[in-house]
Amino acid sequence: MTAAPDIVIRHGLVVDGTGGEPYPADVAVTGDTITGIGAIAARGRSEIDATGCIVTPGFIDAHSHLDGNVTWESRLKPNSGHGVTTTIMGNCGVGFAPCRERDREFAVALMEGVEDIPACVLWAGLPWNWESYPQYRAFLATRRFDMNVGGLLPHSCLRVFVMGERAIKGEPAAREDIATMEALTCEALRAGASGVGSTRLASQRTRCGTPAPSIAAREDELTGIARAIVKAGRGVLQIAPEFNRFPRAEEELRMVVRVARATGCRVTYSLKQSNGHKDGWKRLLEITHEANREGLDVRPMVFGRPTGDILGWECSLHPFVHSPAYRALAELPLARRVAELKKAEVRRAILSQAQRAEAEPGRGAGDSYRRLFPIGEVPDYEPPLEDSVASLAERAGVEPTEIIYDAMMRDEGRGALLRAYGNYADGNLDPSLAMMRFSRSVLGLADAGAHCTIICDASAPTTMLSYWARDRMRGARLPLPDVVRRLTSDAADLFDLGDRGVVRVGMKADLNVIDHAHLRLCPPRMEYDLPREGKRLVQDAVGYRATLVGGVVARLNDGPTEALPGRLV
Numbered sequence: 001m002t003a004a005p006d007i008v009i010r011h012g013l014v015v016d017g018t019g020g021e022p023y024p025a026d027v028a029v030t031g032d033t034i035t036g037i038g039a040i041a042a043r044g045r046s047e048i049d050a051t052g053c054i055v056t057p058g059f060i061d062a063h064s065h066l067d068g069n070v071t072w073e074s075r076l077k078p079n080s081g082h083g084v085t086t087t088i089m090g091n092c093g094v095g096f097a098p099c100r101e102r103d104r105e106f107a108v109a110l111m112e113g114v115e116d117i118p119a120c121v122l123w124a125g126l127p128w129n130w131e132s133y134p135q136y137r138a139f140l141a142t143r144r145f146d147m148n149v150g151g152l153l154p155h156s157c158l159r160v161f162v163m164g165e166r167a168i169k170g171e172p173a174a175r176e177d178i179a180t181m182e183a184l185t186c187e188a189l190r191a192g193a194s195g196v197g198s199t200r201l202a203s204q205r206t207r208c209g210t211p212a213p214s215i216a217a218r219e220d221e222l223t224g225i226a227r228a229i230v231k232a233g234r235g236v237l238q239i240a241p242e243f244n245r246f247p248r249a250e251e252e253l254r255m256v257v258r259v260a261r262a263t264g265c266r267v268t269y270s271l272k273q274s275n276g277h278k279d280g281w282k283r284l285l286e287i288t289h290e291a292n293r294e295g296l297d298v299r300p301m302v303f304g305r306p307t308g309d310i311l312g313w314e315c316s317l318h319p320f321v322h323s324p325a326y327r328a329l330a331e332l333p334l335a336r337r338v339a340e341l342k343k344a345e346v347r348r349a350i351l352s353q354a355q356r357a358e359a360e361p362g363r364g365a366g367d368s369y370r371r372l373f374p375i376g377e378v379p380d381y382e383p384p385l386e387d388s389v390a391s392l393a394e395r396a397g398v399e400p401t402e403i404i405y406d407a408m409m410r411d412e413g414r415g416a417l418l419r420a421y422g423n424y425a426d427g428n429l430d431p432s433l434a435m436m437r438f439s440r441s442v443l444g445l446a447d448a449g450a451h452c453t454i455i456c457d458a459s460a461p462t463t464m465l466s467y468w469a470r471d472r473m474r475g476a477r478l479p480l481p482d483v484v485r486r487l488t489s490d491a492a493d494l495f496d497l498g499d500r501g502v503v504r505v506g507m508k509a510d511l512n513v514i515d516h517a518h519l520r521l522c523p524p525r526m527e528y529d530l531p532r533e534g535k536r537l538v539q540d541a542v543g544y545r546a547t548l549v550g551g552v553v554a555r556l557n558d559g560p561t562e563a564l565p566g567r568l569v
């Protein structure tokens with residue numbers, strides 16, 4: 001090497017993203033590229049000491065909803081701070097392009113309904129200086145971020161753009177509609193989209209109840225879109241099937257498999273364990289296995305934590321939101337609200353109203369308190385059932401709502417609880433582990449950017465590293481190289497991002513330096529930094545020494561630097 005490298009990361013243990021054994025090496029970076037791995041003699045213009053740390057490729061978040069955020073902000077919370085260097089938005093078919101002026105209202109209502117991002121935040125934030133998908137991308141290409149941004153073409157937007165009112169009414173697409181969708185899909189992929197996102201979930205609808213237009217798509221429409229993806233030569237069709245209802249979920253997956261068979265398109269579908277059909281996921285994996293054996297590229301997208309909600313005084317959900325005594329305080333700033341909530345008579349009034357409401361027919365919490373857990377200083381995403389609100393209340397001889405109230409009062413009203421919906425039917429993550437171990441599965445479903453006040457799963461990479469590759473005691477763990485591979489090259493492969501995801505000379509210098517032995521997750525907390533002071537849950541981590549995006553240090557010692565090296569992918 002003649003010129004000095006820009007950066008040398010020294011004395012780290014390289015976990016290179018291929019799944020291979022870690023090895024000690026220095027990593028040299030010049031410009032935005034990895035230029036040397038091994039014993040690097042030349043001094044870098046700057047040096048990062050990685051002694052005691054692992055060096056990994058930057059993580060790729062395969063499933064986010066930052067489609068609005070990227071138009072108004074540069075630091076993409078809550079993804080930032082968890083080693084993510086590339087995020088893929090446009091999942092589940094919702095987004096903001098293509099979109100004609102007359103359809104903006106519907107696009108916002110859909111994003112609000114499906115992904116729980118308040119319409120007032122979206123209206124305040126979105127500049128709407130695009131109509132077509134390529135125009136949206138051209139705008140994003142002028143922007144700078146703390147990570148790279150890739151995206152899928154949202155099917156519901158595409159459908160409304162092509163079919164107008166007929167799409168919103170849920171009518172089937174005519175042959176000409178499908179031909180136009182194919183052409184626009186090709187155009188979007190040529191402009192850089194990584195595929196197309198779609199949903200079949202009946203729960204995904206606007207606040208007023210209009211289902212997401214993509215739900216009405218028939219097999220011929222999905223086949224047309226998949227054909228266009230194949231014609232464009234790269235990309236994936238992402239689908240959220242109706243995984244909470246059986247046999248509907250099986251029928252839909254079979255349809256997805258037929259689409260893959262008819263076109264040769266790569267398909268990924270969301271998979272989790274549902275409480276109502278707790279073994280249904282096994283059936284879906286069997287169908288996937290058969291399809292894979294036939295040579296079809298069908299990949300389940302799975303998640304290494306329970307899916308569910310966060311409850312707290314600052315969140316949109318908790319058992320007291322409808323209590324009149326609480327509603328009288330709900331608009332107060334947190335500190336003043338908490339001062340009131342601390343008063344014994346206020347507590348008594350709110351609790352008795354909540355308990356009375358729960359006693360009404362059809363209003364009870366059912367068995368949901370069995371899967372509701374206070375989140376401690378160190379969040380546990382596989383809490384034992386003995387620590388559930390129901391068990392704690394039984395042991396203490398009090399009402400579950402008392403346990404919830406007091407858990408939310410912790411830390412001056414910032415205490416939170418985790419309600420596990422998916423992947424937790426039996427109170428452990430063994431199903432999630434089995435899904436992750438399935439040969440073609442990919443990690444995803446963190447939903448960054450969406451459900452801002454009820455979930456914070458963008459921190460999942462930190463759970464993968466600290467919990468699955470280090471701390472888990474309730475069952476098997478996953479080897480560290482395997483976890484890193486899932487967070488990096490597996491996701492890169494899903495989206496045909498061949499220039500990243502592995503620590504190798506010539507690859508993009510998206511890199512993490514992580515103190516793996518001490519890596520830990522902090523509890524989720526609320527920030528009020530969306531447009532119009534909109535709030536969102538964020539979560540910090542401790543142990544990310546450095547995150548490089550395109551050869552530039554974007555984060556150092558768990559905090560942001562001044563740099564915004566992230567670009568549209």
Ligand SMILES: [Zn+2]
Pocket residue numbers: 063065091092447
């Ligand atoms: Zn989603």
